[in-house]
Amino acid sequence: ADRIAANGDSCNKIGTSGLAVLAKFYNVPFYVFAPTSTIDMKVSNGSEIIIEQRSGNEITDLWYEKRMAPENVKVYNPAFDVAENELITAIITEKGIVRPPYSKNLPKIFD
Numbered sequence: 613a614d615r616i617a618a619n620g621d622s623c624n625k626i627g628t629s630g631l632a633v634l635a636k637f638y639n640v641p642f643y644v645f646a647p648t649s650t651i652d653m654k655v656s657n658g659s660e661i662i663i664e665q666r667s668g669n670e671i672t673d674l675w676y677e678k679r680m681a682p683e684n685v686k687v688y689n690p691a692f693d694v695a696e697n698e699l700i701t702a703i704i705t706e707k708g709i710v711r712p713p714y715s716k717n718l719p720k721i722f723d
Contacts, residue, residue: 613650614646614692616646616651616652617656617657618653618654618656618657618718618719619656619658619697619715620703620714620718621657621659621695622646622697622703623661623663623692623693623695624644624693625691625692625693626692629694629695630693632696633699642699642700642701643700643702643704644695644702644703644704645704645705646703646704647705648706648707648721648722651703651718651721658696661692663691663692663693663694664690665690665691666689666691667689668686668687668688668689669687670689672685672687697714700714708721
């Protein structure tokens with residue numbers, strides 16, 4: 613994870629949230645790995661995490677021989693997404709494994 617909120621919502625590279633949803637649907641455990649420095653106890657949930665917005669030209673023409681979209685098309689290009697805590701089986705850190713409820717258990721690894 614790139615950032616973890618106090619409730620366990622976890623921000624990571626775009627696409628992670630979709631993988632978490634699929635894992636939940638198919639009953640596959642979904643683990644988040646992160647150093648404790650990634651956990652921000654001042655951020656209560658994932659909606660408070662500021663998501664980096666990257667340039668639209670990464671999607672429209674940067675990587676292509678020819679432009680892939682019409683000129684002046686609006687582009688939404690977030691670098692990260694947030695997997696909600698209810699999709700996460702456990703958060704694994706260098707100080708141990710944290711399981712739900714995260715709001716109660718995440719603070720314990722800082723004791």
